[in-house]
Amino acid sequence: MPVMQRTMTPPATGAPAGVSGSVPPARPRRVRRLSRRDRVVLGLMVGVPTLIQAVLVWIPTLLSVGLSFTKWNGLDLADIRPAGLGNYSYALKEYPPFWPAVAHNVIWLAFLALVATPLGLLLAVLLDQRIRGSRLYQSVFFTPVMLSMVMVGIIWQLVYARDQGLVNNLLGTAGTPGAVDWFGDSDVNLWAALVATTWRHSGYVMVLYLAGLKGVDPSLREAAALDGAGARQTFLRVVFPAMRPVNIVVVVITIIEALRAFDIVYLINRGTNGLELLSVLVIQNLVGEGQVIGVGSALAVILLVVSLGPIVYYLVRTFRRADS
């Protein structure tokens, strides 16, 4: 999933552009000093990507907000009617799958935050030791990260199948009436999907933390050891706080992945019967018969507002650091 990584620390060469104050030794050049031709070239180099980004990302986002206050069947642009807050009150009060979807998104986030992400951290910490076969283990845990969530879903469908699947064969229930349909039974399918998601998410977090752990200054550990700190204390008090930039990335990825979750539940059953998520409800209102663009957009805006939390947190952390 394309989620932003924290990249490099502010370079030693100076503050980024746009910061006034004392002039560091080397800083980006002022545009004003360029020749006219160079300014045109630079304008195109920046203008074309900005135009694409504006037309295909920022404007659609604003249009989603606009459409959420209208009633429209998606056919004729002239049929768009204002609807005030009607779509929102419908979604919150009358639309049956709304609150289950919210609950599932919260469970999704909690599971990733309490199980999948800590597991990835644990694997990274264990594999960062001088341990035989560390690279082999890393490769094994990393393999699912290469797969799409659709592939993850298909592979786990084979694992979870009622009579043919691995899990029920291991439990000895395959072929008996006691066999659980892990992806079909609405009592368990959310958890089954979360286990499959963890299979991929933990490896992703592991890779990030392995890089983070390698980046921790070894002298910090030496100092802690000399002060007599045990392995656990060294990790909790010294190493983990030193990985702050990675921690921020992981927190943001975990939240955003929970809000973006879509592919696997859509693959399993189009996000119904125990697998409702906000992202899927948006699409159900957009494509199915009797399109209700307004309601779908209202749901999209709710998703947007929730997403802005982690996005703004990340941007502030990242760019304020770069500015200081």
Added chain:
Amino acid sequence: MTPVPATAPVRGPRRRHSGTHLFLAAMALMWLAPLLWTLYAALRPKAVTDKYGYWSLHGPFGLGNFATAWTQGRMSAYFGNSLLITVPSVVLTLALASMMAFGVSRFRWRFNITLLVLFTAGNMLPPQVLAAPLFEMFKHTPLPYSVSSSGTLLDTYYAVIAVETAFQLGFCTFVLANYMKALPAALTEAALVDGASVWQQFSRVILPLSRPALAALATLEVVWLYNDYFWPLLFIHNGDRLPVTTGITNLQGQFLLDYNMIAAGATITVIPTLVVYLALQRHFVAGLTLGADKG
């Protein structure tokens, strides 16, 4: 805190990690089991698994399911479609992102940081937030029938490529801007003294130096776009035009309950990513963690 003898090695002697090994081996087995289970089912004819069940060791084993899934599932067409979407998208994304990154990181002007922040934010949105307006924009953009069988931008690769590019642009710009910002300013100053234009500074100085970041991003983007499910699902309704990742779900309908065949199709779909994984793992991991190790 217990005092440690001054002679103690910093990270302790090489301890026996038997508990750790036991845990890691168990986890690794759990991690591999779904993959091995899929591969095992794919290698066995359905007649055998119907008779003995999937939890059995009876042969024969063979590649028959792969051949059938490949031909009956029309997978060669899906792979071709994936190629037609992935390659232009990655090339466009990297070309545009490197120009944008150059503009915001090597020069100082009024809104350069603001733009970079907005680019960064755009990539983090859930794609579903943009889905309705983009779908309607494309549906209401008429195209001649000679270009698009739907008469609109829907059902065309242009739509998918454009949106994939726009959506990945933010991430790549962010990574490349950080990378380019870290390159010494003296480099372009020297080029400037030699009379190099802005374009020459970009193409002859900054771009060649950014090759490691570009290689990492290219690897990462190829895998991500190959793996993308959502945008083709939204824009392409003609089943013959779907890329592999979206089209593979058709196999489920086609081979209803023929798990061996679905497993074979899934295995085939995974092969390109595994090839990238084995050949370019270093770049892929570098892309994922670009700079996180320097935090």
